[in-house]
Amino acid sequence: MTLGVMxxxxxFGFLAGALSRDNQDGFMKAMEFTEKTLVTVMIGLIALCxxxxxxxxDRSRVLRLATTTSxxxxxLLDHILPLFEQRQNIKVHVISVGTGKAMAxxxxxxxxxxxxxxxQAEDQFVREGYGSYRRTVMANDFIIAGPADDPxxxxxxxxxxxxxxRLAGGQHLFVSRGDDSGTxxxxxxxxxxxxxxxxxxxxxxSGQGMSSTxxxxxxxxxxxxxxxxxxxxxxxxxxxxxxxxxxPELLNVYGVxxxxxxxxxxxxTMLADALVDWLVSPECQKMIEEFALExxxxxxxxxxxxxxxxxxxxxxx
Amino acid sequence: MDMLSEGLSGALRLLLGFDxxxxxxxxxxVLVAFTSTSLxxxxxxxxxxxxxQRRFPGRGGVIAVLNTLMSLPTVVVxxxxxxxxxxxxxxxxxxLLYTRTAMVIGQWILAFPIVAALTVATMxxxxxxxxxxxxxxxxxxMQAFLRLLSExxxxxxxAVVAGFGRVFAEVGVSMMLGGNIKTYTRSITTAIAxxxxxxxxxxGLALGIxxxxxxxxVNILLALxxxxxx
Numbered sequence: 001m002t003l004g005v006m007x008x009x010x011x012f013g014f015l016a017g018a019l020s021r022d023n024q025d026g027f028m029k030a031m032e033f034t035e036k037t038l039v040t041v042m043i044g045l046i047a048l049c050x051x052x053x054x055x056x057x058d059r060s061r062v063l064r065l066a067t068t069t070s071x072x073x074x075x076l077l078d079h080i081l082p083l084f085e086q087r088q089n090i091k092v093h094v095i096s097v098g099t100g101k102a103m104a105x106x107x108x109x110x111x112x113x114x115x116x117x118x119x120q121a122e123d124q125f126v127r128e129g130y131g132s133y134r135r136t137v138m139a140n141d142f143i144i145a146g147p148a149d150d151p152x153x154x155x156x157x158x159x160x161x162x163x164x165x166r167l168a169g170g171q172h173l174f175v176s177r178g179d180d181s182g183t184x185x186x187x188x189x190x191x192x193x194x195x196x197x198x199x200x201x202x203x204x205x206s207g208q209g210m211s212s213t214x215x216x217x218x219x220x221x222x223x224x225x226x227x228x229x230x231x232x233x234x235x236x237x238x239x240x241x242x243x244x245x246x247x248p249e250l251l252n253v254y255g256v257x258x259x260x261x262x263x264x265x266x267x268x269t270m271l272a273d274a275l276v277d278w279l280v281s282p283e284c285q286k287m288i289e290e291f292a293l294e295x296x297x298x299x300x301x302x303x304x305x306x307x308x309x310x311x312x313x314x315x316x317x
Numbered sequence: 318m319d320m321l322s323e324g325l326s327g328a329l330r331l332l333l334g335f336d337x338x339x340x341x342x343x344x345x346x347v348l349v350a351f352t353s354t355s356l357x358x359x360x361x362x363x364x365x366x367x368x369x370q371r372r373f374p375g376r377g378g379v380i381a382v383l384n385t386l387m388s389l390p391t392v393v394v395x396x397x398x399x400x401x402x403x404x405x406x407x408x409x410x411x412x413l414l415y416t417r418t419a420m421v422i423g424q425w426i427l428a429f430p431i432v433a434a435l436t437v438a439t440m441x442x443x444x445x446x447x448x449x450x451x452x453x454x455x456x457x458x459m460q461a462f463l464r465l466l467s468e469x470x471x472x473x474x475x476a477v478v479a480g481f482g483r484v485f486a487e488v489g490v491s492m493m494l495g496g497n498i499k500t501y502t503r504s505i506t507t508a509i510a511x512x513x514x515x516x517x518x519x520x521g522l523a524l525g526i527x528x529x530x531x532x533x534x535v536n537i538l539l540a541l542x543x544x545x546x547x
Contacts, residue, residue, distance in 0.1 A: 064415060073515050078499075095415060095496040096511075109404035110414050209514045237516050266404060266412060 062091045063271040064111040068182055069209040071115055071254065072096035074233040074298055080287050084278045090271050098209070100180030106130060106257075109264030113272040115279075117182035117227075117254045131257035132269070137279045138288050139253045139305035140298060142186060144244035145214070145231055146223035154223075160247045161194045168194075171202040173222035177213050178205025182252075187225045190249065214238060227252050229298035236294060253305045256280075324522030331523055332530065338500065342524075343531060346504040349417055349495075350485040353424035357484075358477045361429045365436025365476070366466065380437060386430035391423075391489030398423045399493050415496035420504075423490035428480035435479055439472025440465075471543070478539060485532055505531070 071077055072094055081092050095105070099116040106114045107130050115137065116122060125131045144163060146152070152172040154163040167174055176198070177184040191198050204222065206213040210230040217224035218238045231242070244250075256279050258272035278284050285301040292298065331339050368379060401407045402414040402422075413419045447468050451461035484490075488506035495502030497511060505528045512521040 059412070069514070073511075093415065093496070093498040093501060095498060105403075109409075211514050211516050215516055234516050264404065266410075 060268075061089060061271070062093055063113065063268055063275060064093045064095065065113050065115060065275070066095045066097060066102035066105050066111040067115040068099050068102065068117060068254075069096055069211070070117070070183075070227045070230045073209070073211055074229045074293065076229070076288070076291055076298065079291050080279075080284055083287075084275065084284075088271075088274055088278075090274065092275070098177070098179050098181030099185065100182075103130075106259050109259065109266055111259065112267045112269075113256060113258045113275055115254060115256045117252055118185045119253060119255070121185060122255050122257060125257060129260055129263050132260045134255045134257045135276055135280050136302040136305050137254045137256050138285075138299040138302055139251060140228045140300055141245065142183070142225055142227055142250040142252050143231060143242050144223055145217065145226050145238075145240040146243040147221040148239065148241045150241075150243055152223070155241075155243050157244050158246055160190055160244060160249050163244045164190060164194050165196060167223055168196045168198060168202075171200065173202050173204065173220055174198065175213055175217040175220065175222045175224045176203065176205045177210070178207045179209075181210075183210060183225060183227060186252070190225070193249075214240065232296045232298055233293050251305070254299075320518055320522060323519035324526060327519050327523030328526035328530075331527055341500040342503050342505055342508050343527065345417065345500075345502060346485065346506070346528070347531065347535075349420045349424060349491070349504060350481060353421045353484050354428055354477060354481040356421065356425045357428035357432045357480050360425075361432035361480070362436050362473055362476070365433040366440055368433070369437045369440030370462075380434070383430050383434040383437065387434055389427065389430065391427060391487045392493065394423050394426050395490045395493030398426065398490070402494065414494065415498060415502065417495065417502055419494040420491050420502060423494045424484035424487065427487060427490060428484050431483055432476045432480040435476030436469075436473055439469050439476060442472070443468050474539065474543070478536065481535065482532065485535075486528065 065077075067077065073096065077092075077094055081094070084090070085092055095102075095111060097105070099118045099121065102111070102114045102116050103121060103125055105111050106125070114131075122131070122134055126134050144154070144160070146154075152163075152167050152170050154166050157163040157166075176187055204216070204220070206216045208216070210226060211234050213224060214226060214230065214234050215238075216222070218240050223243065224240070231238075231240075256276050258269060258276060259267045261267055261269040280302060285303075288299050289297065289301045368376065368383075398419065399406075399414065401409075402411070402419055403409055404412075404414075413422070443465060448461050448465050451464045452458070456464065486506065488510055491497075491502070491504045491507050492510060495504065495507065497503050497507040503511075505524055509521045509524045509528075512518075512524065
């Protein structure tokens, strides 16, 4: 690095020397300026190339995790990952996107492991051979949130389908993620079960993450399907209330899937397996259970999701 | 709720607090924008000078294209580079997606047309007599050219500063190619997007004020550089 700078100075010194012989007035000053600027730029470049090179050097201990906004924006991963990173000497790079996009980047082999919540899509992901196996990590539930005065009169309804039918029937404003996320997939399933195809002026698609969608629903006094963790994390600034909850249909299960080494040879299987082992370990499960915001717990450990079909082994076909 | 005052006090707290996460965010922004702007300067200035100096068929078209590319949407650049850097893409084997290097590449493409087009405009706006006078005073063509270049130096610096402003403030490329990974590819702008998504509007605003402060510092530095060589 120092050598590079010295070489540069020598080169520019030669240039300056050659020019001084021409003895043109003001010329030297102009050249001096150009020279200084160039040298600054060069030093910057060399320094930064070093940064990038160093950066590439220890990438073997970097694990890429694509996950949903509900696990990241609530702060859960910042709560459970540092201990794992420290013990295993692994750096986890978290890319926080919707479930649909997380699976898309995983299919391309751009991440090593995904933590998502869309059971059908997850099983398909493993069946197609993109994921090696799937483990349940945790669960909570979806709720329908809405304005406190509940203009549709669905508060306390136990059956989600009936509530949705009433919302559609009365054309009450409803905000959908509309982004192929896990929550959006769930919402589509719930609508499909009612036989109603939601469309019209009352059905708004935000196309954004959960927190932004909640903001839209809040501003518009609309109803919205939301996972409980995101609802609690944002509840301080929202006027929305929990309107419908408790239907078994609203169970929200999170699964972790390492990307298959056979399909995408570039993935770091060892590191991904280590992360899965950590996530399902009793110690981490306890941390997940105890994680709380605004005095409320956000997730339940995997054992709470046992009614769900359990784990998937990719090689068991 | 007074979001603006909360944002201002938040910005002050961030700037004075030296929180390591926050320092990393600023460092990523500055490092990446500085590298990409330097690359753009090293490549786009010569191209701009060449276009301004030479006469060739289709020259007007090239300039028009450069001017058009100045309004290239960041997300389009992001998508384009994404499709090439993804494991499925042409350069997928390099594994560059979601790295700082990927951000630099995207921002370089963003800054290039701005620096090149503004360099062309600067060179064309110069008094052509500078060149002929230098020749008549006995300068070699090379010396005459350097003289012309030195006349254009402030305009060229302005072009580079404009390029820096563009990449420093952009969010589309950084988000798509960097992935907003904490302490690694999270820049000021992607952090603003994240905090806005989270509903932490005051913190987003505070980061915006920080971004402007850092941009101001960079421009003061450049102004000092100018003054040292009047």
